[in-house]
Amino acid sequence: MSSKDLLWKIKKSTQNGVDIITKKSENLMNYLKIQSEIHSCEEKIDNLFIEIGKLVYEKYKYNKNIDSSYKDYCKTINKLEKKIKSINKE
Secondary structure, three states: OOHHHHHHHHHHHHHHHHHHHHHHHHHHHHHHHHHHHHHHHHHHHHHHHHHHHHHHHHHHHOOOOOOHHHHHHHHHHHHHHHHHHHHHHO
């Protein structure tokens, strides 16, 4: 095998390696982008759940009708708020 052929083979092999790495990097970047979008959506959902919970608790606080399944949660929140007030007075 001539040195020219050897160099060509090395060049071709190196180029193939670079192409593979480039493709895998693109795939990884796309995967990370998708994961980031999913995480962003999940975070927005969590924030909406928090807002729903706050609305339910506000109704409870002002003696409005709420579903009985939420009352135990609201009572616990109320106790914790009282504890915070008590700690702040100290």
